[in-house]
Amino acid sequence: MTEKQSHAGGNARPRAFISGPSVASLFRAARQASQSVGLIAGLSLGLSFPLHADNLPGFSLTAKDGRFLPEQIDIPAGQKVRLVVKNEGPGPEEFESSALNREKVILPGKSAEIFIGPLKPGTYDFYGEFHPQTARGRIVAR
Structure with a gap:
């Protein structure tokens, strides 16, 4: 065995x-x-990432007649925010900011959401690509 x-x-x-x-x-x-x-x-x-963008502080910007209104938007520093850009002009406009690293084309009659931040305190310029001389503004983080 x-x-x-x-x-x-x-x-x-x-x-x-x-x-x-x-x-x-x-x-x-x-x-x-x-x-x-x-x-x-x-x-x-x-x-x-926040569960809902609705929970973020929201700010509005309007593109109209080759300008952005208001020209200055004050936002809280250190916090992510939602910027709603509405184009009330007859043609497209582009929100562009190298300081914020954002660019977005908005068609006439349309709106776009742009998420910004959190930012350090300071001033961040933006402009409209289609009207660079007149469509200018700034975001101030305080």
């Missing part, structure tokens, strides 16, 4: 022995880990 036969009870086939956790427990652990990673990723995205 061989050693395998004596341990297996005589005529039984040799069995492979795996030490450690069962396959089912490994699958359970993998599923729990993937759920934890999803939860952590979701929480970190929630901290990076």
Whole structure:
């Protein structure tokens, strides 16, 4: 009688022995880990991006007759804000600001949301690409 036969009870086939956790427990652990990673990723995205843009302070800017009105918008420093730019002119206008790293073309009769900040205290200039001499303004973060 061989050693395998004596341990297996005589005529039984040799069995492979795996030490450690069962396959089912490994699958359970993998599923729990993937759920934890999803939860952590979701929480970190929630901290990076607000759940609703409606929760942000909102400010309005109008493009009309080759100008932006008002020419100055005061916003809170250190806080992300939503700027709604409405084009009441007969042609397109572009909100552009290299200081804010933003540019957006707004078609006539349309509006666009532009998210800004959080900004350090200071003045940030913007202009209209289609009327660069007259469509000028600034955002002041205080």
